[in-house]
Amino acid sequence: MTRILADRAARLLDFLWSGWAGLAALALLFACWQAGHETWGDFILPDPLATLGATWSLAISSESRGLLLLTAQRALAGFTLAAFSGAVIGIIAGYAPAVMRLARPLLTVVLGVPPIAWIVLTMMWFGTSGATVAATILISATPVVFVAAAEGIASRDRGLGTMAEVFRYGALGRFWFIDLRQAAAPLFPALALALGTSFKVAVMAEMLANAGGVGGALARARAMLDVPQALAWVVLAVIALVVVEYGLIRPMQAEIEGWRRAAQPWGVKK
Amino acid sequence: MTRILADRAARLLDFLWSGWAGLAALALLFACWQAGHETWGDFILPDPLATLGATWSLAISSESRGLLLLTAQRALAGFTLAAFSGAVIGIIAGYAPAVMRLARPLLTVVLGVPPIAWIVLTMMWFGTSGATVAATILISATPVVFVAAAEGIASRDRGLGTMAEVFRYGALGRFWFIDLRQAAAPLFPALALALGTSFKVAVMAEMLANAGGVGGALARARAMLDVPQALAWVVLAVIALVVVEYGLIRPMQAEIEGWRRAAQPWGVKK
Amino acid sequence: MSAALELHRIGHAYFGQSVLNSIDLQIAPGEVVALVGPSGSGKSTLAHIAAGLVEPREGRVTPGYARHAMIFQEPRLLPWATAAQNIGFALRRAKLPRRLRPARVAEAARLAELEPQDLAKYPVELSGGMRQRVAIARALAVRPDFIFFDEPFTALDVALKRRMQDLVIAAAEEAQFAALFITHDLVEALRIAHRIAVLDLRGRGIAGLRILPGDPGARDEATTFALRQRFLTEDPLFRHIHDVDERRRP
Amino acid sequence: MSAALELHRIGHAYFGQSVLNSIDLQIAPGEVVALVGPSGSGKSTLAHIAAGLVEPREGRVTPGYARHAMIFQEPRLLPWATAAQNIGFALRRAKLPRRLRPARVAEAARLAELEPQDLAKYPVELSGGMRQRVAIARALAVRPDFIFFDEPFTALDVALKRRMQDLVIAAAEEAQFAALFITHDLVEALRIAHRIAVLDLRGRGIAGLRILPGDPGARDEATTFALRQRFLTEDPLFRHIHDVDERRRP
Amino acid sequence: ILSAQTAPRLAVYGPPAGPTITLAHAVASQALAELAGEVSLTVWRTPDELRAGLTSGAIDVSVVPTQAAANLYTRGMGLRLVNVMTNGLLYILARDGELPDIAALAGKVLAVPFPNDTPDFITRALLAEHGIAGEVTLAATGSPMEAAQMLLAGRIDAAVLSEPVASAAILRGREAGVSLTRAVDLQAEWGGVTGLGPVVPQAGLAVTQGFSQAHGGLIAPLHAALEQATAAVLADPQTAAAQAAEALGLPAPLLAASIPFANLTATPASVARPTLEAMFTLMATQDPAILGGQLPDDGFYAL
Numbered sequence A, B: 001m002t003r004i005l006a007d008r009a010a011r012l013l014d015f016l017w018s019g020w021a022g023l024a025a026l027a028l029l030f031a032c033w034q035a036g037h038e039t040w041g042d043f044i045l046p047d048p049l050a051t052l053g054a055t056w057s058l059a060i061s062s063e064s065r066g067l068l069l070l071t072a073q074r075a076l077a078g079f080t081l082a083a084f085s086g087a088v089i090g091i092i093a094g095y096a097p098a099v100m101r102l103a104r105p106l107l108t109v110v111l112g113v114p115p116i117a118w119i120v121l122t123m124m125w126f127g128t129s130g131a132t133v134a135a136t137i138l139i140s141a142t143p144v145v146f147v148a149a150a151e152g153i154a155s156r157d158r159g160l161g162t163m164a165e166v167f168r169y170g171a172l173g174r175f176w177f178i179d180l181r182q183a184a185a186p187l188f189p190a191l192a193l194a195l196g197t198s199f200k201v202a203v204m205a206e207m208l209a210n211a212g213g214v215g216g217a218l219a220r221a222r223a224m225l226d227v228p229q230a231l232a233w234v235v236l237a238v239i240a241l242v243v244v245e246y247g248l249i250r251p252m253q254a255e256i257e258g259w260r261r262a263a264q265p266w267g268v269k270k
Numbered sequence C, D: 001m002s003a004a005l006e007l008h009r010i011g012h013a014y015f016g017q018s019v020l021n022s023i024d025l026q027i028a029p030g031e032v033v034a035l036v037g038p039s040g041s042g043k044s045t046l047a048h049i050a051a052g053l054v055e056p057r058e059g060r061v062t063p064g065y066a067r068h069a070m071i072f073q074e075p076r077l078l079p080w081a082t083a084a085q086n087i088g089f090a091l092r093r094a095k096l097p098r099r100l101r102p103a104r105v106a107e108a109a110r111l112a113e114l115e116p117q118d119l120a121k122y123p124v125e126l127s128g129g130m131r132q133r134v135a136i137a138r139a140l141a142v143r144p145d146f147i148f149f150d151e152p153f154t155a156l157d158v159a160l161k162r163r164m165q166d167l168v169i170a171a172a173e174e175a176q177f178a179a180l181f182i183t184h185d186l187v188e189a190l191r192i193a194h195r196i197a198v199l200d201l202r203g204r205g206i207a208g209l210r211i212l213p214g215d216p217g218a219r220d221e222a223t224t225f226a227l228r229q230r231f232l233t234e235d236p237l238f239r240h241i242h243d244v245d246e247r248r249r250p
Numbered sequence E: 001i002l003s004a005q006t007a008p009r010l011a012v013y014g015p016p017a018g019p020t021i022t023l024a025h026a027v028a029s030q031a032l033a034e035l036a037g038e039v040s041l042t043v044w045r046t047p048d049e050l051r052a053g054l055t056s057g058a059i060d061v062s063v064v065p066t067q068a069a070a071n072l073y074t075r076g077m078g079l080r081l082v083n084v085m086t087n088g089l090l091y092i093l094a095r096d097g098e099l100p101d102i103a104a105l106a107g108k109v110l111a112v113p114f115p116n117d118t119p120d121f122i123t124r125a126l127l128a129e130h131g132i133a134g135e136v137t138l139a140a141t142g143s144p145m146e147a148a149q150m151l152l153a154g155r156i157d158a159a160v161l162s163e164p165v166a167s168a169a170i171l172r173g174r175e176a177g178v179s180l181t182r183a184v185d186l187q188a189e190w191g192g193v194t195g196l197g198p199v200v201p202q203a204g205l206a207v208t209q210g211f212s213q214a215h216g217g218l219i220a221p222l223h224a225a226l227e228q229a230t231a232a233v234l235a236d237p238q239t240a241a242a243q244a245a246e247a248l249g250l251p252a253p254l255l256a257a258s259i260p261f262a263n264l265t266a267t268p269a270s271v272a273r274p275t276l277e278a279m280f281t282l283m284a285t286q287d288p289a290i291l292g293g294q295l296p297d298d299g300f301y302a303l
Ligand SMILES: Nc1ncnc2c1ncn2[C@@H]1O[C@H](COP(=O)(O)OP(=O)(O)OP(=O)(O)O)[C@@H](O)[C@H]1O
Pocket: A262, A263, C121, C124, C125, C126, C127, C128, C129, C130, C155, D014, D019, D037, D038, D039, D040, D041, D042, D043, D044, D045, D046, D073
C-alpha cells in the first residue's frame, strides 16, 4: 500500500518535473518565435507578447470561448470516433492476418488521398456541419491508431495469453487483461498523436468547409490579414489541445507505464 | 541454406497472396466508388471507368509523367527528411527521458498547429519551391516516426543489450544490432504511414504554395471543374505511392518480420 | 474412480515435423507422475497438450479434474504487475470473493517462501529464483486438484527445492492434487513421484513406466540415491537419459 | 601470475536497498570457482558486476583475462535470429575472419550437443533446453579465457548436464578458461570446481570458501556424493543452503 | 507617356482571375517593354502567397483585391492602389429559368463560397436590401469549385461565383446537359443600391512602398499601358485569352468566354474612389476590421 502511494507520489513528482521540462521547451519555442518576429516583422510573425495579449482577450470573451468549445467538441468527437474505430479495426487486424492483408491497401489509399479530394464527398454526406469535420478527422487520425493497435497486438507475447488460459481466462479475459494491456504501450503515444491531429484537422476542416468554430474565426482573421488575431486563435486551439492531452491521455499513459519506472527509475540509465 | 530459400519463397508466396487480398480490397473500393457515382452523379464522383481512362491518358503523356515524377521526388525528399529526423530524435528521446520530456510538448505544438499557420513561414523561407513542400512534409510526417522510434527504443529488451555487451559490442554495435533491430518492428509501419502522409501532404502543399507538380495540375483541373481529371491526378499520385510503398518499405518490413512467421506460419492461429 | 487425466494416442507435429507420437498415459487422482526425457523430446509440448493449451494433431485428452494449474518452464509473469498482483492474477477467475484474495495471495506466497517485501516488486526487480517462486505461488493460489509442473524448481537453491518438493509430497499424501511433473532431476522425480514415465528420445510414445516403491513421503535419502544409481546404471530405459552418445544410435 | 579476476570490496544497492556488501574474491587463471548461495542473495548481481555489466556502488573489479563470455540465467537469445545466427552473433566482434565463422559456429553447436537441423530454428521453435544450449554454444564460440556461468545447465537433462560439466572439467584441466560458476546444484559444484564460495544469505560478503580436494577431473561420483553429504550435514557454512528455516533466524 | 526612367526588372503578379488576362496581354504585346529591361508575369494562387511575397519583397507590383489593398494600407504596410482593373466579376448562377431575379432566392439554398470576402458582404447586403435575408438558406461551402460542383449536381439552388469559375461551370454544365445561367448580375444589383452604376471595384493594381520610392515614375506609364491593354483585350478576347492561358493555367476558350463578363477596366484609383468608398463603407459598417479598422485615406490612391 505504502509502496503504491510512494509509486504514485513518484509519478506525480515526475509529472511536475516534466512540467518544468515542458516549460523549458516552450521557452525555447518562444525564443525562436521572437527571433522570427525580429527577422521578418509583424506581418509574418507578430510579436509573441502581442499575440499572447490577443489570445488573452479572446480567452476572456465568452463568444470566443464558445467557438473554442465548439471546435474542441468537434475535435474530441472526431478523435473518439477515430480512436475507437482505429483501435477496433487495428486489434482485429492484429489478430487476423487476413484482415490485415485486406486493410493495408485500403489504408494506403486512405492515407495517400489528399483531404481536398474527400471534402466534397463528406459535404455530400453530412452537409457543412460538424459531421463533416468529424469525418475528416476520422480519415486523418484513424490510420495512426490502427497501425499502433495492429502492431501492438501482432507483437504481443503469446506465452502470457497461454498462461492466462491455464488460469481460466476466456478469450475475452485474455484480450482484456493480457493482449490489450500489451497493445496499450504503443497505443497511447499513437492516441496522443491522433488527438493532436484531431485538433489540427478540426481547424483545417472548419476552414475548408466553412463550418464555423475556431477554423471559421481563423479564416476571418486571415481574410482581415489580422495576423496576431489569427495566431491567437492557433495558440488558443493548441492550449485546448494541451489541456485535453495532459488532462486525459498522459495520466492514463503514466498509469500504464508505471512498471517501466521500476526498471529505470527517474530515467537514470543503467 | 535451403531453409533460407524456402523461407524466402514462403515470403514471396505470402506477398503474392496478400496481393490477391489487396486486389480484393481495391475491388471493394471500386464498388463503393461506383455506388457513390450512381448516387451523386458525375459532378461529385465521376464514373470510375472514366476516371481510369483519364488516368491512363495522363499516364501515357510524358509531360504528366514529369509532373508526377516531380511530386514523387518532393514527397520522397520530404519523406527521407522526416524519416531521418523523426528516427534520430525519436531514438535519442527513447534513450534519454530528459530529451523526451523536452520533446513531448514541442511535439504537441508541432502536431496541433494547423499547416495553414506554417505554410506562410515556409514560403517566406523557401519561396514557392520544392523546399516549401519538403518542409511541410517534414512537419507533418516527422511526429509519427518520432513516436514509433521513441516507443521502440524505450520498450526494448535491455537484457539483450547487456548480452551483446558481454560479447564486446560497443554502444554503437548494441544500438545497431540490438536496439535498432527491436525498434524496427514499430518503426516500419510508422514509416509506411509517414510515406503515405508525405505523398498526400506533397500534393496539398503544392496546391497551397502554388508549387507545380501534381498539386498544381490538380488545382488547375479543379479550376476548370474537370472532376475526372482531378480525380485522375489523385489516382496517379496514389499509384505512385503504392509503387514506392510496396517496392521499398514492405519488402524491408517483410525481411524484418520474417521470424514472426516461424511462430505463426501463414497467419494460422495457435 | 476415473482417472484425473487420461491421454489417448496423442500425436503432434510442428510444420509437418512429427514431435509426439501415440502417447498413452493415465494419471489417477492424487497421483504424481514424473515425466522425464531428453531435452527436446517433447515433454513441454505434451504438457501443453494435456492442459488443453495446444490442440493435438491426433488423439484425445480426457481431463477428470475440476481445476488445474500449470507452472511453465519459463515464469511467464506479467511484467507490468507486481509479484503480489501476478499471484492475484490467477485468482480473478477462481470464484473467490474479492476480499478473500489478499489472504490467499499471502498464503501462496508463504508456501513459495516469498518474503513480504518482495511481493511489491515488479518482475524486472526479482531474481531468477524469485520469479520462479512467484510462478509457483500463482499456481498454488488457485488450490488446483491437478498441477502441470514443467521443470518448476530449476532456479531454486537446494533448500528451497527441497522445501517445494516436500510441499508436493505432502499434497500428494493428502491427495490434494494429482500432478504431471516434468523434471530432469532424477533424484527429484524419485523423491516426489508415484510413477516415472520416460518419454522416448524422439517423442515416439512413452518409452516405459516405472512404478516407485512405497509412498513418496516414505522414501528416505538413501533409498532415492540407491534407486537413482540402479536406474542410471542398470535400467536400459534410462540409458539415453544417462548418456548422450546413446542418442546418436540409429 | 596475476589473478584472472579480482573483486575488491564490492558493494551494490538497488534504490537504496543494499544487495551486496564488501565482497572480496580472487580467481586464478584456469581456476573454476563455484558460487553458491540462497535464491535472491545477489549471485547474479555479483556476476553482472564482475563482468563489467553493472557499475558497482562500491569497490573495484580487476579483470586479468583477455576475453570473457557469459551464460546468463535466462538464455537471452535474439528472437529474430536462428540458433546458428545467435551463436554467430558472438563471433562478429571476435576478430575471426568471416569465412571461418560457420565452422566455428558448427563446432560450438557440436560442443553444446545441438543437432544441425535445430540450428535453423528460431528461438520460439526451440525447447527450453535447446535455448539454453544455444546460449552455451554462443559463449563457447568465442573461445573465452574467462566464462561467467549463471546457473547454466538448469534446463538440461541428466546426460546433457553431465556432458556439459565434463566440458568445463576438461577445459579447466587444460586451463583453457577460468570461470565463476553460479549454481544451486551442490553436486555440480563439487564435480567441476576447484573452490566453492558461499554467498551470505543477504549478500553481506562471501560467507566462506571451501577448497575442494584434488583436481575436478580426478573426483569420482562417490567422492562428490560424500563431499555433498558432509557439507550439507556437518559444515555450518552450508546450513542455510540446506535449510530454509535457518534463514529466518535473525 | 512621360519620359520615365526604366527599371531593370519588372515582375508583375496577378490573381487567378480576370484582371490577369489584361496583365498577360500587356506583357505579351510588349507594352511594358519600354518600362523595364525584363518583364515577367506570375500568378499567385492563395492570399498566403501574396502576403509572404509582399513581406519578403518578392512581390512589389500586383493585382490584388481592393479590400486587401485597403487593409494592408491602413495597417501601415504602405501598399497603394494604382487603379481598378475590374468592375466586378460576380454572378449568382442557377439552373435555367429557376431564378428570375434576386427576390426569387427566398426559400432557396444559396452557396456563398467566399466567407469574409467582398462577395460575401455584397451578397448579404443585397439580400437584406430585398428583405429576404432571413429566408435564404446559405450553404457554407469551402471553395467556389465545391459550390459549382454542388450546383451542377443539383444539391443547391444557386451559387455566388466569380469569373472565370462561373464560365467554367456553365461550360461543364453544357457538356453534361445541365444548363446554368448567370441569373443575377451582382454588379448591376449593387449599382442599384449605390446609384453609382454597375460597379463592384473588386481588384486593382497595387504597388508597395518600396516600389513607389524606387520607381515612382513608372506608376503612371504602367497604368497607361494597362489602359491600352484593357482596350485591346476587350476588342479581341480570343487573342488575349490565348496569351493568358499559359499563366492562368486555364484553357483559352474558357477565358475567352469569360472576358465579356469580367468587366475589365483600367480606372485610375482616384477616379474609382467613389465606388471604392461605397463598397468600403458597406464593409466598414458590417465589420470594420476587414479594412484594418478604418477607411483608407488619400494616400491610398496612388494615381
Ligand atoms: N533490477 C533490479 N532492481 C531492483 N532490485 C533488483 C534488481 N535485480 C535484482 N534485484 C534484487 O537484488 C537481490 C539479488 O538479486 P539477484 O538476481 O542477484 O539474486 P540471485 O542470487 O541471482 O538469486 P537467484 O538464485 O534466485 O537467481 C534480490 O533481492 C532482487 O530482488
